[in-house]
């Protein structure tokens with residue numbers, strides 16, 4: 157589907173649902189981490205890529221105070237009063253809480269907006285680790301700006317979207333997803349410092365293609381896995397701070413410092429800490445190796461990242477294991493690793509640009525043979541951050 161077809165699809169559905177055509181068009185991209193699993197909430201680094209899969213919102217201001225949100229990706233309609241004392245959660249339409257949450261946060265922050273009808277449409281696979289949730293939040297933030305006629309600084313928008321997901325939706329995510337979706341730039345990855353929320357562009361060479369390999373094994377993150385990992389990292393940082401005053405997060409601990417006191421940490425806390433501290437260093441190594449096209453370094457650093465995710469952080473799954481094997485045997489592969497939070501979902505490969513099609517066919521065949529699941533395999537390019545649709 158090209159841009160015109162997508163616009164026509166949304167316009168038609170919008171008219172059907174709301175009786176008039178939309179007048180505001182906003183979008184926000186998904187993202188993939190090229191390196192840096194779970195480093196964001198440890199205030200470390202991530203090499204992150206905004207991708208050319210995105211969420212669009214078509215909207216139209218209303219003359220009353222009501223906002224009605226719908227999506228082509230999920231059922232249900234959720235309406236609320238934008239000037240209500242409290243904008244509450246909608247338990248009947250759970251996905252709408254990402255939109256309501258952003259609306260609630262902006263209202264609290266004194267950023268008013270009018271009522272509206274809106275229809276979302278995403279080409280990001282939902283719940284697969286490419287951050288459809290942050291894209292929906294970021295698109296909502298763009299919509300509220302357009303409706304209210306105000307503009308906030310991008311980093312502040314990202315923090316407010318994160319707050320909506322943390323406090324309103326109830327997912328204790330770091331800043332990575334919202335930052336990338338809002339501050340991403342077309343044509344490059346970002347080396348993000350999650351402590352001071354600054355980033356610098358990192359070139360992906362034209363002869364290296366980033367390819368998403370979706371295991372299509374749904375993540376089961378409703379459990380306590382994510383929260384457990386976070387708590388274990390926080391405990392590790394707290395224990396290490398006894399030896400190294402000034403340590404606030406694992407980001408502050410070098411590998412040598414960790415190894416000197418590894419024995420003072422209980423398991424699995426020690427393993428979790430080792431992974432984060434090593435992964436953080438790998439981000440800097442990849443940010444340096446990628447623009448140079450250093451194949452050997454890319455291969456080594458991605459392989460080490462996956463091994464750590466499997467053995468130390470324990471966020472791999474049988475499907476991820478099968479996918480890694482398929483990716484590593486694919487034609488033209490340079491390196492391969494997990495993406496997102498793990499536990500299934502998407503993985504990411506660096507592939508010789510000329511071999512992308514052969515790689516896709518190889519991986520599809522071997523992964524399907526090993527698991528009986530048809531994967532989704534597709535190249536991605538760095539897309540612009542959230543804004544109005546072109």
Ligand code: ADP
Nearest residue numbers: 227229230251278282283284285286287288289
């Ligand atoms: P991820 O962000 O990796 O895709 P999450 O579990 O964080 O996974 O967020 C996925 C959830 O976000 C979906 O279950 C749904 O509630 C919501 N969501 C995201 N995009 C849309 C959309 N376009 N329409 C409706 N809901 C969406």
Ligand code: MG
Nearest residue numbers: 287288289290
């Ligand atoms: Mg998400």
